[in-house]
Amino acid sequence: MADGGSGNDGDHPSRMPKDMKGLLKFCAENTKAEDAPGTSNFSEMSPERKEWLSKALDEMSVSPAERMQTCIKTVKEFVDSAEPEPSKEALDGAVNSLQELQEWCEQIDFAVDFHKMGGFPILPKVFAHSDSDIRWRGLELVAVLVQNNPYCQERILEAQLLPELLRILDTDSLVRDSEKAQEEFVKHDGFSVLMRAMQSDVAKLKIKASFLLRSMCADNSRHKDTLCQMGMVEQLLGDLVQEHKQEHEHVMAALLCLARNHPPTLSECCRPELNLHTILKQRIKDVAGKEEHQEEREYAEELLKLISEEKEDDAQR
Secondary structure, X not given: XXXXXXXXXXXXXXXXXXXXXXXHHHHHHHHHXXXXXXXXXXXXXXXXXXXXXXXXXXXXXXXXXXXXXXHHHHHHHHHHOOOOOOOHHHXXXXXXXXXXXHHHHOOHHHHHHHHHOOOOOHHHHHHOOOOHHHHHHHHHHHHHHHOOOHHHHHHHHHOOOHHHHHHHHHHHOHHHOOHHHHHHHHHOOHHHHHHHHHOOOOHHHHHHHHHHHHHHHOXXXXXXXXXXXXXXXXXXXXXXXOOOOOOHHHHHHHHHHHHOOOHHHHHHHOOHHHOHHHHHHHHHHHHOOOHHHHHHHHHHHHHHHHHHHHHHHHHHO
């Protein structure tokens, strides 16, 4: 569970499983190196493995509510602390607690419980904290809370947290103008936060995320590589095939920005199963003659031209 250690995922041991399915997976992953193909000999379990298995079984009996309350308390004490320079131990404890809360809240019922047990009041202080690890863990937690969860979406709006989320996307990611800030953004897995923001039902958040994505990728093929590999093309396209909405202009612009001068993205766009060529032609037809959608039509036409040229080049190779 949440123990001391670095806030980075790769620097502390894997968390113990929370159910039988998790235990079986954990056992398989942690013992596969010892498997010997073609043998069926049994040997007595070593003391170390006995201790490990005992600990795993003990951890399975953990109370989600108790763990979540403990994590909330740890984070609250950290963000309420008046210490100008918190200790590494305190920082790591808060970061790991936010990570554990995120893991629990991936289940909708636990996300609802997080609100009902008083977890939301820590969020504004988390967003305002001076440490970037704390802020980004907080953003990731909110992304998990609202994903496919109407109850938490409503509570986020009621708590008036949306303006703060938008502020963070605007300012914490000074990324549009600072190479150093871009490095920090990538280091803290900011693109995953953007991906989740694109999955949100909140139009303003999706627009801000699209704009930030465009700004970062305008002249940086390295960022485009990352976004293409993590499935951003499918994410953006999945949004565009929905009923036409205000934010689609910005989503279309983001997809076009990714595709410009980036062969891997263009190859993704040309995948037959995505049917992007047909989707773009239909969108151009739907918004034709509508002045308020002129920019979206222009984005769609340019993207259609790019993928048509890519297909022609592929046919000639």
